[in-house]
Amino acid sequence: MKEVLEFIEKNKQELAQTQFIKFLQDKSVDPRQRFAWVPAFAPFVMMFKDFNEIILCKEPAGSELQEIINQHSNEDAQHWVWFLQDLKLMGYNCPINYADTLRFLWGKENIKVRQWAYKIFAICPLEEDILIKLVVAESIEAAGNCGFTEFSQIAKELTEITKQHYPYFGASHLAKETGHIQVGMDSVENFIETIQLTEAQKEKAFTLVEKVFAYCAEAMDEMFTFTQKHTYDQPFITIDGIKQSGTSIGNTTDNIQTSGQGIFSGLVEA
Numbered sequence: 001m002k003e004v005l006e007f008i009e010k011n012k013q014e015l016a017q018t019q020f021i022k023f024l025q026d027k028s029v030d031p032r033q034r035f036a037w038v039p040a041f042a043p044f045v046m047m048f049k050d051f052n053e054i055i056l057c058k059e060p061a062g063s064e065l066q067e068i069i070n071q072h073s074n075e076d077a078q079h080w081v082w083f084l085q086d087l088k089l090m091g092y093n094c095p096i097n098y099a100d101t102l103r104f105l106w107g108k109e110n111i112k113v114r115q116w117a118y119k120i121f122a123i124c125p126l127e128e129d130i131l132i133k134l135v136v137a138e139s140i141e142a143a144g145n146c147g148f149t150e151f152s153q154i155a156k157e158l159t160e161i162t163k164q165h166y167p168y169f170g171a172s173h174l175a176k177e178t179g180h181i182q183v184g185m186d187s188v189e190n191f192i193e194t195i196q197l198t199e200a201q202k203e204k205a206f207t208l209v210e211k212v213f214a215y216c217a218e219a220m221d222e223m224f225t226f227t228q229k230h231t232y233d234q235p236f237i238t239i240d241g242i243k244q245s246g247t248s249i250g251n252t253t254d255n256i257q258t259s260g261q262g263i264f265s266g267l268v269e270a
């Protein structure tokens with residue numbers, strides 16, 4: 001497994017060079033704008049909850065490895081709650097009618113985000129080899145760590161402005177997203193490293209690692225594009241839409257009416 005973990009690390013280093021990550025690091029951009037993609041990323045966060053509960057977790061475990069995966073996935077399946085808290089703190093909990101909310105969440109501007117989730121569901125079917133499940137989980141953790149390292153920096157900048165702590169995007173979540181499967185406070189990396197894979201498993205593992213990172217990179221590219229078309233205080237309306245119609249846009253698949261109140265004001269209810 002050691003070679004696979006090294007390959008995951010290599011992919012993680014490459015992911016850190018993508019346009020999205022560079023954008024997140026760009027301190028010349030308002031930290032609020034560097035988080036303008038957050039509402040559009042919601043489908044992945046919510047589906048990742050299901051991925052942990054439905055795909056990774058298996059009860060009864062039946063093996064030590066599945067037990068480790070269960071402990072990890074049970075923890076990670078709870079983190080969407082923090083995401084909702086951050087949405088409120090960022091002022092994105094503004095009223096939008098239900099049909100428009102669905103249009104936004106299943107819109108064309110975040111289709112790669114949803115595809116990333118669908119595809120990781122598809123490559124880990126229920127009857128899958130547990131070692132392959134482990135490889136996919138480790139790849140997602142590594143990709144997540146790449147993102148959360150930057151998110152926590154932006155959250156820190158925001159905290160200085162708003163005096164709010166951001167439980168999902170802030171340092172406390174990063175502390176739990178070390179880039180590897182975690183069980184309690186102990187990394188099980190040494191145990192995982194010593195697992196022997198057959199040649200066939202190794203070959204499949206390398207292919208899946210590449211896929212998980214490729215899907216993630218596509219989703220990140222899409223979120224970068226989103227930040228170029230939307231402002232943080234009007235995330236549900238494209239900049240073109242604002243220019244054409246002001247802030248009051250009709251019900252189309254691209255442009256959604258919102259009250260637009262309290263974005264990052266730090267005054268919205270937690």
Ligand SMILES: [Fe+2]
Pocket residue numbers: 076079173176177
């Ligand atoms: Fe998490």
